[in-house]
Amino acid sequence: MKNIDKRFAGVHALKGVDFDLYAGEVHALVGENGAGKSTMMKVLTGIHPKDSGEIFYMGQLFNPSDPKHALEMGIGIIHQELNMMDHLTVAQNIFIGRESTKGRGLFLSEKDQNRRTEELFRHLNMKIDPTERLGNLTVGKQQMVEIVRAVSHDLKVLILDEPTAALTNAEIDELFSIMRDLASRGVGMIYISHRMDEIARITDRVTVLRDGEYVGTRNTTETSKEEIINMMVGRVIYEEPKQKSNVPQDAEVVLRVRDLNSGRMVRNVSFELRRGEILGFAGLMGAGRTETARAIFGADSIDSGIIEVKGRPVTIRSPMDAVSHGIGYLSEDRKRYGLALGLSVSENAILPTYESFVKNLFVQSGRIDRVVGEYVDKLNIKTPSLEQLLKNLSGGNQQKVVIAKWLIRNSDILIFDEPTRGIDVGAKSEIYTLMNELVKSGKSIIMISSELPEILRMSDRILIMCEGRKTGELDISEANQEEIMKYATMRN
Ligand SMILES: Nc1ncnc2c1ncn2[C@@H]1O[C@H](COP(=O)(O)OP(=O)(O)OP(=O)(O)O)[C@@H](O)[C@H]1O
Ligand SMILES: [Mg+2]
Numbered sequence: 493m494k495n496i497d498k499r500f501a502g503v504h505a506l507k508g509v510d511f512d513l514y515a516g517e518v519h520a521l522v523g524e525n526g527a528g529k530s531t532m533m534k535v536l537t538g539i540h541p542k543d544s545g546e547i548f549y550m551g552q553l554f555n556p557s558d559p560k561h562a563l564e565m566g567i568g569i570i571h572q573e574l575n576m577m578d579h580l581t582v583a584q585n586i587f588i589g590r591e592s593t594k595g596r597g598l599f600l601s602e603k604d605q606n607r608r609t610e611e612l613f614r615h616l617n618m619k620i621d622p623t624e625r626l627g628n629l630t631v632g633k634q635q636m637v638e639i640v641r642a643v644s645h646d647l648k649v650l651i652l653d654e655p656t657a658a659l660t661n662a663e664i665d666e667l668f669s670i671m672r673d674l675a676s677r678g679v680g681m682i683y684i685s686h687r688m689d690e691i692a693r694i695t696d697r698v699t700v701l702r703d704g705e706y707v708g709t710r711n712t713t714e715t716s717k718e719e720i721i722n723m724m725v726g727r728v729i730y731e732e733p734k735q736k737s738n739v740p741q742d743a744e745v746v747l748r749v750r751d752l753n754s755g756r757m758v759r760n761v762s763f764e765l766r767r768g769e770i771l772g773f774a775g776l777m778g779a780g781r782t783e784t785a786r787a788i789f790g791a792d793s794i795d796s797g798i799i800e801v802k803g804r805p806v807t808i809r810s811p812m813d814a815v816s817h818g819i820g821y822l823s824e825d826r827k828r829y830g831l832a833l834g835l836s837v838s839e840n841a842i843l844p845t846y847e848s849f850v851k852n853l854f855v856q857s858g859r860i861d862r863v864v865g866e867y868v869d870k871l872n873i874k875t876p877s878l879e880q881l882l883k884n885l886s887g888g889n890q891q892k893v894v895i896a897k898w899l900i901r902n903s904d905i906l907i908f909d910e911p912t913r914g915i916d917v918g919a920k921s922e923i924y925t926l927m928n929e930l931v932k933s934g935k936s937i938i939m940i941s942s943e944l945p946e947i948l949r950m951s952d953r954i955l956i957m958c959e960g961r962k963t964g965e966l967d968i969s970e971a972n973q974e975e976i977m978k979y980a981t982m983r984n
Pocket of ligand 2: 530572653
């Protein structure tokens with residue numbers, strides 16, 4: 493790709509960017525949120541027409557007319573946002589658009605689809621039932637299905653746009669072994685990720701974009717995490733674990749949960765959250781951390797247990813109840829639960845507070861702009877205007893809008909479920925700073941995170957879960973990765 497230029501209304505997304513890919517290599521494309529990575533890949537697959545520049549594919553000038561054309565030519569993409577049909581089965585999702593065989597007007601029968609899907613899974617060593625409805629799978633499993641769909645085509649180029657954001661460590665290992673297999677067969681892969689450790693593990697070269705501009709390309713073995721981050725953000729960022737808790741022993745308990753049971757994944761969970769505290773929830777995927785959060789937020793029903801907010805027992809039957817008690821929840825699955833992609837930045841940001849912006853039946857749009865604008869600045873949300881539709885923002889910036897939403901609601905108890913997933917290193921440290929400011933101002937945070945360095949860096953105290961139960965609780969001063977893993981794998 494040579495000298496690629498692309499503008500959207502108000503945004504110069506790509507400014508003469510160059511990029512090349514060899515057969516059989518894994519080439520990382522990195523950069524901060526909004527740097528232009530996804531746009532570059534959408535140009536390559538014919539989703540967005542480029543304004544200028546040239547693409548050469550197998551030595552020939554190439555002008556993809558749409559993603560279907562690109563796919564027929566052997567270029568497939570797995571998008572950052574899941575792109576599948578919840579109500580269809582796994583097999584139907586894999587064969588969608590390919591039901592008829594070679595123009596003979598014949599449809600691949602349901603049975604054949606299931607059989608071929610099963611073969612694919614067996615070949616890739618995956619255990620997913622082809623007849624299961626997609627919507628019943630975890631986000632991680634859905635992502636694996638999307639990956640299998642892409643590799644089921646005969647590809648020369650595969651683009652993976654943040655494929656691991658929702659995957660468990662075991663699923664990431666699976667993905668990487670699939671990728672190594674593809675590479676050995678000559679497939680070139682473009683790998684977009686914000687996780688530096690993955691880039692070191694799986695890629696051969698790294699290309700960095702910043703603000704729509706090409707910064708440079710390095711061989712992975714000849715560069716370092718520090719150099720890449722420096723190229724991305726133009727400064728060096730240090731991440732150090734917290735040494736001791738910032739919360740006094742006698743701080744007020746703002747949330748007390750006793751013997752909480754909900755569904756199969758939350759069993760007799762008890763804990764306390766103090767004012768000004770960041771309580772880390774550690775554990776492996778499927779430990780029941782999200783389910784615990786959802787029960788407290790009223791998104792899932794509670795079977796038994798007591799929840800007290802500031803010393804008073806409360807009844808929470810719906811998210812509305814939780815919000816009225818000052819609890820805000822930033823979901824890990826933001827696309828499904830956290831965001832209205834068809835609404836603007838402003839509309840999303842004031843969703844739970846809308847009424848407070850109406851006075852005598854008039855919407856105070858000036859005040860909305862002022863408040864939302866303040867948080868857009870504070871969180872450094874990259875958007876050309878407050879009216880921009882959320883779906884036009886880059887993935888990480890969408891995430892910051894959800895955070896803004898709960899901050900504007902002024903919730904005292906914030907549950908952040910994987911708050912930095914899909915967020916670039918620069919924005920990540922901004923979000924950490926923001927969380928620290930929040931607790932300093934008297935708010936309390938539960939932070940669910942699967943990244944141990946993040947848990948160790950942010951938490952005052954750490955609660956560890958395994959298979960729906962609390963298996964341990966550690967003060968930050970006594971916590972380390974080994975200790976946390978010991979409890980995280982403590983099966984009943
Ligand atoms: N359809 C669109 N309409 C208007 N602006 C867009 C559109 N798609 C992307 N943009 C803008 O183009 C810029 C680049 O966005 P892009 O999605 O390529 O970023 P990214 O590098 O993939 O970021 P992230 O890591 O957050 O996914 C951003 O400022 C974004 O808001
Ligand atoms: Mg992107």
